Amino acid sequence: MDKIIVRGGKRLNGTVKVEGAKNAVLPVIAASLLASDGKSIIRDVPSLSDVYTINEVLRYLNAEVEFQNNMVHIDATRELSAEAPFEYVRKMRASVLVMGPLLARLGRARVALPGGCAIGTRPIDQHLKGFEAMGAVVKVGNGFIDARVDGKLKGAKIYFDIPSVGATENVMMAAALAEGTTILENCAKEPEIVDLANYLTSMGAVVKGAGTETIRIEGVDRLYGADHTIIPDRIEAGTFITAAAITGGNVYVKGAVPEHLSSLVAKLEEMGVEFIEEAEGVRVIAPDKLKAVDIKTMPYPGFPTDMQAQVMALLLKSEGTSMITETVFENRFMHVEEFRRMNANIKIEGRSVIINGPSDLQGAEVAATDLRAGAALIIAGLAADGITRVIELQHLDRGYVNFHGKLAALGADIERIYDVEKEEEAMVAKLAANVK
Numbered sequence: 001m002d003k004i005i006v007r008g009g010k011r012l013n014g015t016v017k018v019e020g021a022k023n024a025v026l027p028v029i030a031a032s033l034l035a036s037d038g039k040s041i042i043r044d045v046p047s048l049s050d051v052y053t054i055n056e057v058l059r060y061l062n063a064e065v066e067f068q069n070n071m072v073h074i075d076a077t078r079e080l081s082a083e084a085p086f087e088y089v090r091k092m093r094a095s096v097l098v099m100g101p102l103l104a105r106l107g108r109a110r111v112a113l114p115g116g117c118a119i120g121t122r123p124i125d126q127h128l129k130g131f132e133a134m135g136a137v138v139k140v141g142n143g144f145i146d147a148r149v150d151g152k153l154k155g156a157k158i159y160f161d162i163p164s165v166g167a168t169e170n171v172m173m174a175a176a177l178a179e180g181t182t183i184l185e186n187c188a189k190e191p192e193i194v195d196l197a198n199y200l201t202s203m204g205a206v207v208k209g210a211g212t213e214t215i216r217i218e219g220v221d222r223l224y225g226a227d228h229t230i231i232p233d234r235i236e237a238g239t240f241i242t243a244a245a246i247t248g249g250n251v252y253v254k255g256a257v258p259e260h261l262s263s264l265v266a267k268l269e270e271m272g273v274e275f276i277e278e279a280e281g282v283r284v285i286a287p288d289k290l291k292a293v294d295i296k297t298m299p300y301p302g303f304p305t306d307m308q309a310q311v312m313a314l315l316l317k318s319e320g321t322s323m324i325t326e327t328v329f330e331n332r333f334m335h336v337e338e339f340r341r342m343n344a345n346i347k348i349e350g351r352s353v354i355i356n357g358p359s360d361l362q363g364a365e366v367a368a369t370d371l372r373a374g375a376a377l378i379i380a381g382l383a384a385d386g387i388t389r390v391i392e393l394q395h396l397d398r399g400y401v402n403f404h405g406k407l408a409a410l411g412a413d414i415e416r417i418y419d420v421e422k423e424e425e426a427m428v429a430k431l432a433a434n435v436k
């Protein structure tokens with residue numbers, strides 16, 4: 001088991017570079033399965049455990065995948081297998097994104113049921129509704145979703161009950177090889193959807209309207225491997241912005257795209273944080289005192305649920321009463337109990353959290369309950385009195401490359417201990433030897 005140890009009180013200063021977006025690269029790699037001709041090259045790919053997992057899924061499906069120097073090379077031209085087993089889907093829910101491409105290309109997809117996770121039940125009924133509307137017969141049994149279509153999927157008009165990111169992506173990929181026109185309504189509008197649409201277009205697909213609530217896809221017969229560069233990770237950028245703000249710092253977040261961050265920037269400006277747009281990113285300058293604000297998470301362009309935990313850490317150090325309402329996931333407050341261990345004055349009321357700030361944060365032993373909670377606890381640790389120890393880092397590693405290293409380079413007093421038990425064992429053995 002690894003552990004991150006933070007000693008609070010250092011101001012962050014300097015430059016940090018943002019990686020390619022996790023939530024863009026996962027669907028893009030899945031979409032590469034649609035190419036029956038030619039190889040794909042995906043650039044600016046972050047070295048995250050989720051990327052290793054999706055690459056493994058593709059290899060299991062018989063695609064050839066190489067990952068080196070932030071580039072993934074994919075050859076999906078061989079005959080593919082239709083089944084993604086539980087061992088992958090369990091590790092990472094986004095594995096379910098291979099379903100649309102497999103169904104479109106093979107006429108069949110069998111994917112283990114993803115189930116819920118620490119942030120909510122996370123059903124995939126909207127994905128399945130889309131496939132069914134295109135002519136697939138979907139059966140759920142023995143822990144698997146089995147979707148089949150005789151011949152090709154048929155273009156259809158589909159209205160999503162909620163603007164689901166994954167459903168928009170999965171159905172958009174399926175429609176790219178369907179017969180005729182598909183019109184998707186009430187789509188998610190996240191920048192990652194636009195990135196996927198751009199990749200599909202460079203593969204030969206005809207996709208219009210990505211980034212708006214209506215997406216129109218004209219199906220084509222064949223798609224080809226393409227060369228694509230992933231957009232910068234707006235959530236990683238937002239996480240460093242928040243870390244800079246809590247420490248009273250001045251940090252240049254290189255690669256941050258201001259238009260992808262507008263809701264976060266607007267809220268932090270309300271809190272007193274200053275932003276300067278520079279040539280290739282955003283500079284964040286923290287005020288002496290942060291002001292309390294109210295926040296409600298919403299689908300893009302609203303305030304992102306993936307920034308809720310990190311900004312909660314910031315509001316703990318702000319003056320006055322803040323309220324955060326989580327509307328996207330029904331159970332994304334697991335970090336609240338962990339913040340309490342750090343002496344946070346915070347309580348949950350239904351789907352909202354009330355924060356009476358500023359809290360006199362104290363270092364403590366805490367556990368990351370999901371990847372953003374992990375980042376948020378470390379951010380709180382940067383502003384806490386004393387030492388914070390964070391465990392369950394497998395969550396953090398799903399979404400952040402070298403998080404502690406990047407913070408240390410900005411001046412944080414932070415280190416990661418790899419394999420704590422081994423180190424403790426060695427220490428105990430040494431002590432025992434001394435006693436003898």
Ligand SMILES: CC(=O)N[C@H]1[C@@H](OP(=O)(O)OP(=O)(O)OC[C@H]2O[C@@H](n3ccc(=O)[nH]c3=O)[C@H](O)[C@@H]2O)O[C@H](CO)[C@@H](O)[C@@H]1O
Nearest residue numbers: 023094122123124125126127163164165166167306328329
């Ligand atoms: C890999 C990836 O890109 N993950 C992101 C994606 O997850 P993901 O694509 O899973 O999130 P969705 O947008 O689908 O989920 C939003 C809400 O809709 C519900 N829902 C979704 C699909 C469905 O068929 N039925 C249904 O009820 C979910 O339970 C959730 O409450 O968007 C989320 C919302 O911005 C982010 O937090 C995740 O980081």
Ligand SMILES: C=C(OP(=O)(O)O)C(=O)O
Nearest residue numbers: 023093094306371372399
């Ligand atoms: C919830 C997240 O990711 P996933 O959908 O992959 O669990 C996230 O990135 O914060």
